[in-house]
Amino acid sequence: MKQPLGVILAGGQARRMGGGDKGRLMLGDRSLLGHVIARLQPQVSALVLNANGDPSRFEGTTIPVVADSIAGFVGPLAGVLAGLDYAYEQGFETIVTAAADTPFFPCDLVPRLMTAAERMEHPLVLAATPDRERGRNRHPTFGLWPVALRDDLRRALEGGLRKVVLWSDQHGGREAMFEAEPFDPFFNVNTPEDLARAEGLI
Incomplete structure (x- = not known):
């Protein structure tokens, strides 16, 4: 399978952080988005950023910006669709998505997702971590x-x-399991308290 296009999802409204772009918040010596780029870029063929509003605010990243094609901030699936449409135009068969506010996701995310997708007609795999209750x-x-x-x-x-x-299950989606120790690598920064915790983790 050809290496996928990486799509960083930054299309949310960040209400719990008071609005604005969470990805531009500083964590250590770089922005949250900078951490995500540094982790995802070596794992994919190219990168694109899904974000709504004026794309010029991301000029410093040198990454193409695509907006949701479905109006009304309907959630991350709209960003996935925007990434898929861009990937189609660029000749990619698959994309891998990562959230712009999740600075510690695994550095082997892409190869493990692709391994889990082997022999699938339509490669569709979500990351997962163990949960004692569920x-x-x-x-x-x-x-x-x-x-x-x-x-x-x-259409969905x-x-x-x-x-x-719900959509991934309709298409026989699989999961790739990742360890959640010493902390969940998919921990994301939603609040000022989360940012403080991330500063401790870094």
Whole structure:
């Protein structure tokens, strides 16, 4: 399977951080987005950023910016669709998504997602970590997605679907399990308290 396009999801409204771009918050010597770029870039063929609003605010990253094609901030699946549409135009067969506010995700995310997708007609895999109560905790903003299903996803979104796992389950989606010790690598920064915790972890 050809190396996927990396899509960084930054299309949310960051209400719990008071609005604005969480990815531009500083963590150590670089922004949250900078940490995500540094982790994802070596694992993929190219990168694109999904963000809404004026794209010029990301000029310093030198990464193309694509906005949601579904209006109204309908959730991460809209960002996945924007990434799939861009990937189709660029000739990619798959994308891997990562959230712009999750600075510690695994450095082997992409190869492990791709391994889990072996022999799937449409590679569709979400990252997951163990959970004592539920057995596993899926992380729907971290996944491998097939460009071939982009029109199906578009129809689902236009029909009102919003939950990532409902759509992935419809298509036989799998999971790639990652360890959650000493902390969950998919921990994301939603609040000022989360940012303080991330500063301690870094």
